[in-house]
Amino acid sequence: MKKYSISACIAAIILLFNSCATNPVTGKRDIVLMSEEQEIALGAQSDPAVLAQFGLYEDKALQQFITEKGQAMAAISHRPNLKYEFKVVDSPVINAFALPGGYVYFTRGIMAHFNNEAQFAGVLGHEIGHITARHSVQQQSKATLAQVGLIAGMVISPEIAQLGDAASQGLGLLFLKFGRDDERESDRLGVEYSSKIGYDASEMADFFLTLQRQQEGSGAAIPDFLSTHPNPADRYATVHEMAAEWKKKLNLTNAQVERNRYLKRIEGMVYGEDPRQGFVENNAFYHPELKFKFPIPSGWGYMNSPQVFQMGPKDGKAIMNLTLVPGETLEAAAQQMLQGYNLQPVESKSTTVNGLPALAIIADQKQDQQQQQQQQQVIRTLTYLIKYNGNNYSLMGITTANDFNNYFQTFTNTMEGFSVLNEADKLNRQPERIKLYTVQQASTLSQIFEQQNVKKERMQELAILNGLQLTDRVDRGTMIKLVSP
Template structure:
């Protein structure tokens, strides 16, 4: 028995030793359960899920810009051997994030809040720093993907996650929380990397303060690279000191900021939600491009992505998904759906929805015995609706026990799917950034008044510009406004 215990201990020690790898940044041994090849493969597998979730922002100039700067910075990082990819995704959320293996993403929302290239470069270095120091891999070692909350999990019970396109294992990587030590290390690397390609890293500190103000103003969740950080004032001081030290070390007497060129590049950037991709008003979802609408149950949370529109009550006991269904006919689409989700049809009938041909299907999910013991049986109601050359699937999902409680809400949404004909909804356009040159100096407040910025939007626009309302703006200064405001 004793020899057996010693053998187990020796095996465990051997496995632990074999799981250690040299950290590219610190040179120290880290406990990781993933090789570099596995790390790269994980990033490659997860990238399509991220792009499907958010969509790529269609602006080739910005995509070229992030690729050019990203490649230049990656080349001087601690892991220049990786095949990095840099992309701007089509999301209004102010965020940037990285996946293992060198996949880095910036939202158009965060690009709107940078006021110069140096701020962009600092955050770019921060995200490359997470990759270089293998922070995601280290977090993977501490928490398996099965334990990571997926995007859908914010409003849905786990039983329903498989029915949501957001329930991809790769997307769980976005929600791995880095510890404060990891974030401090990425701040340090962001300063180092951006300084090494010639940027003024002090601007990075200013941007983090802007983000803190933006989060307080909007009430949005704090981006990952802010969520576990210490006091922002302490962080501001630390980054500024690091920036000063690197300027001295590199003899960087003229560091790049590039304010005007950056502002000109983001002139016309979509700001906030893009209604062309679908929008909600008064509990109704409208899609101007696909020309349909349907109601959302009162007080339900919702999420719109390029793949799906998801709705759920806040208790997470049900979910509805709108997706495009593959298949040439309603019957073919129904057959594929039943196979995809292992459904057993309880009832099916042909019907019409506001004059559109449809199939209504009640089905239960077939479950293995072990699954049945772990979670309640699932029942679905699906309306497959043919319209404008597409087949739309509106699927309501709940447990068998709760199904009757949500049936009326499911059917009210599905049976009120209809063509969109209102001109005001069909023609709704996104708000865009508009960069203007100040013709007359004054306070930020006075400049905004000249452009008829509403009083209740002034603080938001001041934060967008990285300024306070009482700051003075000199004649000839470029500022960011919105396309909906006109100069008087």
């Protein structure tokens, strides 16, 4: 027995040694469970899932800007050999994130909140730092490739989430949280990389304060920059100190900030939710482009993306998804849906929903032998497939067989409420966009907002958008951001 134990220990040590790799940034040995080739392949496989979930923001000039700056920074990074890709995705959430192997994404929400190129460059360097230091690979190794559903924990229980497309590996990677040491290292790399391409890295610290104010003011989910991150005040001081050190080291006497040039880049950008992609109002979802609407159960949370509209109660016991299903007929679409979700139909019927042809299907998720032995609860679904304007719309309600009767009427009310959107005010709803205004006379920011007829309840929001306080005095000739339809 002792002999076998010693052999097992030796094998474990060899396995651990073989799982180590030299960190490109620190030069130290890290425990990782994949090679660089596997890391690159993982990012390449995950990129389509990210784009399907968020969509690419349609602005060629802005996409070119992030690519040019990203490639310049990647060239002086610790891993210039990687084939980097940089993209602005169509999401109002204020965030930026990176996937293993060189994939970096900025939301239009965070692009709207930068107030100069130096802030942008600092955060860009921070995200590249996560890649060069292999933070995602390390975290994924520690998590042993654990999968995380996109909104599991917000509105869905883990058992229900298994039917959601959002539980893919690519999107799961976005939810690997970095520890404080990783974030400090990425801050340091962000300062280093942005300084090396000529920017004033101290501006990144100012942007962290903008993020903190936005989160405190809205009560929204904490961006990646702030979750499990160092104390904001300590972080602010540390980044300023590191920026000063790099300026001295590089003799950077004329570090770039480029406020006006950056603001002109984002003029006209969609700000906040884009109603053309669907919006929620008065417990109903409206889609002006596809011209349909349906009610949302009272008290349910929701999330909209180009791929799926999801909604669910806070207790996580159920979920409803709206998706498109390919198929020449409703019957063909039904077969594809059942196969795709591994469902066994219990009963179905042809019907109409507000004059539109439809199929109503109750189906259970098929269980394998192991699930049956473990006596796991059966997942039961109610789906209405509705034919409208050449598309097959699938409204699927998901819960356990035990809870199905409790949610049946709720599911039905939403699905049978699907109808053609005719209201002109909903069909013509336009997004807000960033508008630039050059201050004509030195005043406080709040006075300028009053002169520009900004509603009082939105003044703090726009102050944060500009990285300023309402009491700040703004000089004549200063360019600021406003929003307008």
